[in-house]
Structures are given as C-alpha cells and as structure tokens.
Amino acid sequence: METGWTSIIIGIATFLSGLYGGTGFFVAMGGNPAISRMSDKTFAEYWQLTDHFMAARMKVFGPLLLLSLIAAIIALLPEWNSASFWLMVFALVIIIIDIIFTLSTNHPLNKRIQSWRLDKLPADVQQVKQQVVQAFAMRLVFMITSFALVLLSVWFRKG
Numbered sequence: 001m002e003t004g005w006t007s008i009i010i011g012i013a014t015f016l017s018g019l020y021g022g023t024g025f026f027v028a029m030g031g032n033p034a035i036s037r038m039s040d041k042t043f044a045e046y047w048q049l050t051d052h053f054m055a056a057r058m059k060v061f062g063p064l065l066l067l068s069l070i071a072a073i074i075a076l077l078p079e080w081n082s083a084s085f086w087l088m089v090f091a092l093v094i095i096i097i098d099i100i101f102t103l104s105t106n107h108p109l110n111k112r113i114q115s116w117r118l119d120k121l122p123a124d125v126q127q128v129k130q131q132v133v134q135a136f137a138m139r140l141v142f143m144i145t146s147f148a149l150v151l152l153s154v155w156f157r158k159g
Contacts, residue, residue: 005075006075006076009068009071009072009075010072010075010076010088010153010154010157012068012071012072013068013069013071013072013088013150014150014151014154016061016064016065016068017065017068017069017091017146017147017150018147018150019061020061020065020143020146020147021143021144021146021147021148022147023143024139024140024141024142024143024144024147025140025143025144027136027137027139027140027143028140028144031136032133032136032137032140035047035129035132035133036129036130036133038129040121040125040126040129041118041121043125043129044113044116044118044121044125045118047110047113047132048113048114048116048118051110051113051114052114055110062099065095066092066095066099069088069091069092069095069150070092072088072150072153073085073088073089073092076088076153076157079157079158082156082157082158083152083153083156084153084154084156084157084158085153087149087150087152087153087156088149088150088153090149091146091147091149091150091153094142094145094146094149095142095146097142098139098142098143098146101135101138101139101142102139105135105138106132106135106136106139109128109131109132109135112128113128113132
C-alpha cells in the first residue's frame with residue numbers, strides 16, 4: 001500500500017484512539033472520583049443523561065474507531081514482521097476486549113439505571129454506583145492502553 005495512504009490511515013487511527021484514550025483519562029482524573037461522591041439522585045440523573053448521549057454517539061464513534069484500527073493493520077500488512085504492525089494488532093485486541101467488557105458489564109448496568117424513576121430510586125443505588133465506578137476503572141485501563149499501543153506503533157514505524 002502506498003506510504004502516503006498508510007500514513008493517513010494510521011493518522012486517523014491515532015486521532016480516534018487518542019479521543020478514546022482521552023475519555024479514559026477524564027474518567028481517571030475526575031469522572032470516577034466525582035461519581036463516587038454524588039448523591040443517589042444526582043448519580044441517577046447524571047448517569048441516565050450521560051448514558052443517553054454516549055449511547056447515541058458511540059453507535060457512530062465505536063465502529064469508526066474499530067474500522068480505523070483494522071484499516072491501519074491492513075495498511076501495515078507489508079510490515080507484518082515489524083513492532084509497529086504487532087503493536088497495532090494488540091491495540092485492536094484491547095479494543096475488542098473493551099467491547100466485550102462493555103457489552104457484558106456496562107450495558108446491563110446502564111439498562112438497569114435507565115429503568116429507574118428519579119422520584120423513586122431503588123435501595124441499592126450506592127451498590128450500583130460502585131459497580132459503575134469499578135467497571136469504568138477497568139475500562140479506563142483498556143482505553144488508555146489501546147491509545148498507548150497505537151502511539152507506540154507510530155513511534156516504532158520506520159519511514
């Protein structure tokens with residue numbers, strides 16, 4: 001594949017994975033600590049609104065990120081024996097693990113929280129909130145690690 005196109009494809013994958021890694025950084029720096037200190041009602045309202053908007057946007061962003069990593073791997077196929085290629089593959093694997101974790105852990109929690117009525121919250125709001133915080137503590141590792149692997153792929157690339 002032409003080097004110019006390869007650079008553009010890798011640039012797009014880097015940009016998109018950077019946005020995703022930045023989301024993980026936000027969660028680590030302020031998102032999770034703030035959620036941990038929210039009252040039951042504040043948490044429920046915040047999470048219902050956040051999940052509503054994120055669900056709509058991730059339907060577009062998620063597949064774009066996934067496709068950009070796949071395209072970068074395809075573009076790097078001529079360099080299959082390089083660190084750059086394998087770091088990009090590992091970044092994709094981490095994103096796939098994140099998707100599996102999200103579908104098995106976050107989505108059920110989100111569905112449950114979306115079903116809550118703000119004027120009549122269940123007794124286990126604090127427990128569910130801690131599960132959300134724990135789930136995102138794990139996901140932020142996936143988000144930041146995938147971005148770091150993409151960056152390393154770029155740095156190790158020759159040419």
